[in-house]
Amino acid sequence: MCLGVPGQVMSIELDPLGMNMGEVSFAGIKKKVCLAYTPEAEVGDYVVVHVGFAISRIDEEEAQQVFQYLAEMDELGELEIPQPGEDPAPGADS
Amino acid sequence: MKYVDEYRGSEEAQKFVAAIERLVTRPWNLMEICGGQTHTMIKAGIDRMLPDEVTMIHGPGCPVCVTPLELIDRALAIARRPEVIFTSFGDMLRVPGSTTDLLAVKSQGGDVRMVYSPLDAVELARRNPDRQVVFFAVGFETTAPANAMAVWQAAQEKLDNFSILTSHVLVPPAMEAILSAPDNRVQGFMAAGHVCTVMGYWEYEPLAERHQIPIVVTGFEPLDLLHGAYLTLEALEEGRSGVVNQYSRSVEREGNLPAQKLLKQVFEVCDRKWRGIGEIPDSGYKLRDELAGYDAELRFDVGELVAQESPDCIAGEILRGLKKPHECAAFGVRCTPEKPLGAPMVSSEGACAAYYQYGRHKVAS
Numbered sequence: 001m002c003l004g005v006p007g008q009v010m011s012i013e014l015d016p017l018g019m020n021m022g023e024v025s026f027a028g029i030k031k032k033v034c035l036a037y038t039p040e041a042e043v044g045d046y047v048v049v050h051v052g053f054a055i056s057r058i059d060e061e062e063a064q065q066v067f068q069y070l071a072e073m074d075e076l077g078e079l080e081i082p083q084p085g086e087d088p089a090p091g092a093d094s
Numbered sequence: 095m096k097y098v099d100e101y102r103g104s105e106e107a108q109k110f111v112a113a114i115e116r117l118v119t120r121p122w123n124l125m126e127i128c129g130g131q132t133h134t135m136i137k138a139g140i141d142r143m144l145p146d147e148v149t150m151i152h153g154p155g156c157p158v159c160v161t162p163l164e165l166i167d168r169a170l171a172i173a174r175r176p177e178v179i180f181t182s183f184g185d186m187l188r189v190p191g192s193t194t195d196l197l198a199v200k201s202q203g204g205d206v207r208m209v210y211s212p213l214d215a216v217e218l219a220r221r222n223p224d225r226q227v228v229f230f231a232v233g234f235e236t237t238a239p240a241n242a243m244a245v246w247q248a249a250q251e252k253l254d255n256f257s258i259l260t261s262h263v264l265v266p267p268a269m270e271a272i273l274s275a276p277d278n279r280v281q282g283f284m285a286a287g288h289v290c291t292v293m294g295y296w297e298y299e300p301l302a303e304r305h306q307i308p309i310v311v312t313g314f315e316p317l318d319l320l321h322g323a324y325l326t327l328e329a330l331e332e333g334r335s336g337v338v339n340q341y342s343r344s345v346e347r348e349g350n351l352p353a354q355k356l357l358k359q360v361f362e363v364c365d366r367k368w369r370g371i372g373e374i375p376d377s378g379y380k381l382r383d384e385l386a387g388y389d390a391e392l393r394f395d396v397g398e399l400v401a402q403e404s405p406d407c408i409a410g411e412i413l414r415g416l417k418k419p420h421e422c423a424a425f426g427v428r429c430t431p432e433k434p435l436g437a438p439m440v441s442s443e444g445a446c447a448a449y450y451q452y453g454r455h456k457v458a459s
């Protein structure tokens with residue numbers, strides 16, 4: 001129900017009530033989306049769309065956060081993926 | 095970045111699982127609030143990737159599941175009226191009321207239509223001035239701004255043949271109710287990312303403080319869920335409470351201010367009954383008095399309805415995390431997605447349907 005789907009804003013226009021409406025592309029499928037709640041969104045931006053409304057503009061920099069996190073942990077050598085069938089050596093964790 | 099596939103990588107998922115395994119030293123119970131998160135978690139098998147110490151409890155975050163039976167019966171009564179075009183999101187159509195569902199009303203000649211957006215319902219009202227268009231406005235804070243906009247537009251245009259049947263629920267009061275229950279087992283929350291996209295997360299700060307628990311605002315893709323679980327467990331292991339934002343690509347502390355502004359113009363907070371949980375104070379929205387003319391419950395008098403829940407259904411215990419779906423005697427036997435006895439089996443975001451759909455009924459656990 002609360003699903004939000006990211007899509008890219010292709011065009012923006014004002015509707016008769018003076019509201020921002022836009023065309024948003026979801027992996028090539030275009031839909032009409034109300035942009036009244038994301039007045040900062042510009043053509044080319046990605047937005048999260050829920051029931052025909054953009055509810056946020058996706059922050060490009062923050063979007064990297066998950067991967068940065070993993071990279072940092074990787075650098076600290078904290079992430080060794082145990083190989084299947086191979087038990088971690090006793091005490092290796094502590 | 096396309097913001098979808100990148101967050102589904104299995105190598106990254108394994109890295110998170112390894113990190114969580116290193117982190118966890120004792121048993122913890124986490125709750126993911128949102129049904130969309132439950133669905134992804136069971137589909138991707140994330141709850142099974144986590145170490146045995148970590149128990150995921152599936153929260154009440156499925157608006158379809160918590161909509162009271164009486165309200166569904168009311169929807170059915172309104173949808174049967176000949177002058178009405180009854181509109182709803184697809185997932186409400188198959189929810190059983192006491193005796194039937196909206197799809198059955200449609201097959202008996204009722205004009206029931208599925209819409210993608212509440213604005214589509216407003217458009218139907220514009221095009222059918224001689225009919226009454228009713229929209230079944232269910233949902234959490236994520237959906238409320240869309241429904242508010244539908245009413246606002248109807249009011250601007252003085253469309254007097256449009257109304258909504260409101261069943262809006264709010265997440266923080268439900269979290270408070272879960273934490274305050276004497277049998278509560280939840281030690282940390284993964285809060286629903288899109289609810290926070292709209293409302294922000296400042297409301298969760300006093301909640302985390304009062305109950306001394308960590309709350310991590312979490313997104314919806316598999317890596318978001320693993321990252322959210324990692325951050326919650328990290329806080330638990332370190333004995334920290336407070337709010338952390340995992341879903342920062344979409345959520346800011348203040349939330350979406352233009353959306354909140356319209357919400358305040360259209361709705362006010364009220365007590366609401368949650369199916370399976372009961373009444374929770376200040377846990378819902380109703381239309382403001384000035385807009386009561388758009389309230390379908392007032393427009394169509396359907397009389398007093400007494401709802402009859404299936405005595406076999408233990409949805410209440412499931413929604414509070416006391417039992418898992420496969421612990422219900424009816425699960426997969428008398429209750430299946432084709433013939434659901436209770437709402438958590440109807441919506442694909444309900445815990446029972448998610449367990450059924452991904453084969454959890456075949457595994458004795």
Ligand code: SF4
Pocket residue numbers: 406407408409412419422423424425426429430434435436437438439446
């Ligand atoms: S399996 Fe069916 S009857 Fe049992 S709790 Fe879930 S919805 Fe209710």
